[in-house]
Amino acid sequence: MGWLHAGHRALIGRARAENATTVVSIFVNPRQFGDPADLERYPRNEARDVAICAEEGADLVFAPSVDEVYPPGHDTSVRVGAVSAPLEGAARPGHFDGVATVVAILFNLVGADRAYFGQKDAQQLLVIRRMAADLAIPIEVVAHPTVREPDGLAMSSRNVHLSPAERAAASVVRRALLVAREAWSTGERSADALRATMRAELSHEPLAEPDYVSVADATTLEELTTLDGSALLSMAVRFGSTRLIDNEPLP
């Protein structure tokens, strides 16, 4: 979606290391924004993005117009079921239908052998893996670890909207995930206890307004009672008008 940051740079670097040719798609997809104001304020700067792609050695930038991706009369949507429903799907109705549809189109337009996505959008990754496998699109979906600022804040194009105070406060998201991970690594297996740990940490930061705090099955994203396999800690937290998400997988 453009407004490239160090996370995207890492994806380009990984793609270059593992493939003969690297294409970067840049497309702010109107169909995955429920709120027109959110679409309107999404940061864009194609010239800057193209310069970053050149710096990182990408071979090609694919930056289609909205009409190229959705020609007049376009009337098809792709929907992924259960894994789209909770968390971001519940908070943003229609969001993942828009994601699944545009990614199917981009996969087919680009014809890539592999596609690289950041782990920060963990649910998006699950939705895209499910879609590509279920529609038999011949592409390998590769997850790359979240790239972070020195204080732990996950790289996101939305970070640009944070005021200096909100930016300082936003590091609590990563801290909350890490205290829960620490509790887990010392033996805590109650999902409610881990959720309470994350909420307690967030409550120390007055600017943080939690949207959801989740301890879910890492594959289905169903909320857990007891952790007895791999799990995903995740949360969405508002800082003023900016909503940030982050997550921590537990093996």
Added chain:
Amino acid sequence: MGWLHAGHRALIGRARAENATTVVSIFVNPRQFGDPADLERYPRNEARDVAICAEEGADLVFAPSVDEVYPPGHDTSVRVGAVSAPLEGAARPGHFDGVATVVAILFNLVGADRAYFGQKDAQQLLVIRRMAADLAIPIEVVAHPTVREPDGLAMSSRNVHLSPAERAAASVVRRALLVAREAWSTGERSADALRATMRAELSHEPLAEPDYVSVADATTLEELTTLDGSALLSMAVRFGSTRLIDNEPLP
């Protein structure tokens, strides 16, 4: 969907004439049957179908199991909008979601350059063209004229279910379309008049129970009031427990 007839033979012949390699997919798709009894009674004979493909010179038969097309956990659907809604879409809720989904999967699994479909399923053709274009699947969808029995009955795998009396009666479908076409060619431009012409012809056959009789825009399938461009005459008619469809495009 198998139970190959002369219409399929014509598709194979055309595909062979226009391409280096011809693949025939045979898959009775459970997701496009709303009624489990209809799925159950759909005729199947893979050995006979494979022999017909060999006779016609197909290079490869792709006859996957249900689990190959929909592996466990499959949870993605493709939906085409407005053109899916009327006629067969209204009569068979969910039918075209099942068609669009399975055809997207088959297109991706087979990787064909062109795909051949019979004009008999005119709405299906429109749905598949829309889906393939909208998802940017790199395939050309080719329509082939309906192949008919000597009395005009359109070839269909479902014809096998007709009793001898129903089989004799079923030729009324083609006659009804042709009397409407004749009225059109002599200047009739009222859609209601054409619908009445078709219904009057069907009413002469006691075994024919019309489901719908349509005069619609050839691209959008919206019902017309006045014909001032290309149109599609179409109908669905029951003969006992067998439901047949047919159509006649007007240029």
